[in-house]
Amino acid sequence: MDFVMSCLSVGENGNLSIGGCDVAALAEEYGTPAYIMDEDQIRENCRVYNRAMQEYYGGNGIVLYASKALSCKYIYRMMKEENMGIDVVSGGEMYTALKAGFPAERIYFHGNNKTDDELKMALENGVGRIVVDNVFELESLNRLSGEMGKTADILFRIKPGIDAHTHSFIRTGQIDSKFGVSLENGEAENIIKMADDMENLNVVGVHCHIGSQIFELEPFELAAEKMMTFIADLKDKYDISIKELNLGGGYGIKYTEGDTPIDYDKYIQAVSKVVRRISEERGIPLPYIVMEPGRSITAETGLTVYRVGAVKEIPGVRTYISVDGGMGDNPRYILYQSEYEAVRVNNPLAEKTVTATLAGKCCESGDILIKDAKLPEIKVGDLVAVLATGAYNYSMASNYNRIPRLPIVMVSGGKSRLAVKRESYDDLIANDL
Structure with missing residues (x-):
């Protein structure tokens, strides 16, 4: 056994x-x-992802530890030592990471209802990326950045319309989700056009996350195809260049003998083929790739x-x-x-x-x-x-x-x-x- x-x-x-x-x-x-x-296994899991990023994307990207899975100062110090980035989803996670000495420029700040105080904390500390969820947050962030004399580098959380085969509470990529803006109804396109005209924001990239504890390759491949196509369409229609593509996480792990997870680097390899194919077909530069494994790290x-x-x-x-x-x-x-x-x-x-x-x-x-x-x-x-x-x-x-x-x-x-x-x-x- x-x-x-x-x-x-x-x-x-x-x-x-x-x-x-x-x-x-x-x-x-x-x-x-x-x-x-x-601890040794946690570190090895980080290295598996970093090696895969190097092998399949030539190091053109970063692996973020999705720290909502386990947030404490000890973990953030480990992630710093393993050359990981992190994503945080609250002021508390951000504060913990900063107090642990984690480099602010390698922090991505998520959340569907960030408060002004949380956004100010991110701006004051020079957090690397803020992943904008909705138009209300976009307007607040533009206003706060202007008041503070800052320019915020942002991504947008996009719902690609992928219904992953997992528990309903942890599916996030379909249109009926509290997270992000939708591709299907033009919401994503409109908010990016709006942001492109804002003085205090720099639209760097787009993000998607389709769910958690997923055991199939196909949903990740389909999400990558939709996101890359969206990036190409933005360039063709509005001459908006998207430099970063954050493909989230959600890779399944083995809780019981009946679970059949795929090796993590196989996910990355499969998705990289889709990203490269559409990059070549549509004539757009290969974006800087971001991934956010959390559960599969710890x-x-x-x-x-x-x-x-x-x-x-x-x-x-x-x-x-x-x-x-x-x-x-x-x-x-x-x-x-x-x-x-x-x-x-x-x-x-x-x-x-x-x-x-x-x-x-x-x-x-x-x-x-x-x-x-x-x-x-x-x-x-x-x-x-x-x-x-x-x-x-x-x-x-x-x-x-x-x-x-x-x-x-x-x-x-x-x-x-x-x-x-x-x-x-x-x-x-x-x-x-």
Whole structure:
């Protein structure tokens, strides 16, 4: 049996190991529940993307880490060291990155409802690109840039009309989406013409993102074709030159044995052929290519370790195994009915003879981590690891029921260190008056 995470193994003592560290020992040292992540694997994932950018686009582009997947100072410092750019979607993410010393010129600022204060922060700090979502933001940004004596380099978020085969909550490329402006109804063309006449803005590029957790090549190829055709049409019709094409992210990862992701560099190779073909056919320069992987950088590098506090068998109905975490540290089941796999930390390759629901401790019936999980026999006090939790777990975590948020433990070369400390009860009331 292979684990869904390549950085996992079984140690000499029979326990689950991540990055050369015994998970049971880490649980003893840092407590449970806790996020544990393999730093070396995160760095290698960044290098896979950078190598692919070099191979298929001759280095004419940049790979951005979509930091909404996991945002903390430690991650931003890693991204700086790995020569990545980042995208941020809020003032808080931007502030964290800047405080971590991340170069502002390699930050792309996204969001469908940026506030004036957030736009001012971006302008004051010299953020590299602002990805404009709508006409109201466009007008605000032009006004603020003028008041501050700045010229903002902008991209536009475009809806290319691609309906990716994924959960409805994470499809973003179709016309019925809160994000961006549409190709289909002429909205995208009109807003770019408007921006081209604004004194304080420099239209640099266009952006699209069709969704997340996508396992097919075709939607990405089709999106690239539509975007390149749009760039060529803008040049032919209005002599507007678009120098950057941001193709977003959304590459699927392996949460369960049933998931079949494509190697990330294969996505990039396939899309590069489309970009080059249309560039030649329409006689336009090859644009500077931007990509935004997030989940695929961190998800399969992390697990969450829990301790079992109760095993409740309801004869003829269901067995509940309750752990010391839940929807506060992983809300993805209650949001999307997301599927995960779990293993017992002691002897993780033991035969899975039990069907049980892994439940959290929150006072909420929907607080489930895995419904009808296949597990070995589990008893009170056992450690259980839920796999592939390195994206959209910490970043979406809450203090529901006033439960402190978890620490993030990074492992590298058989050693561990804290990236984010565990919250205390004092942290919970720090802002209470």
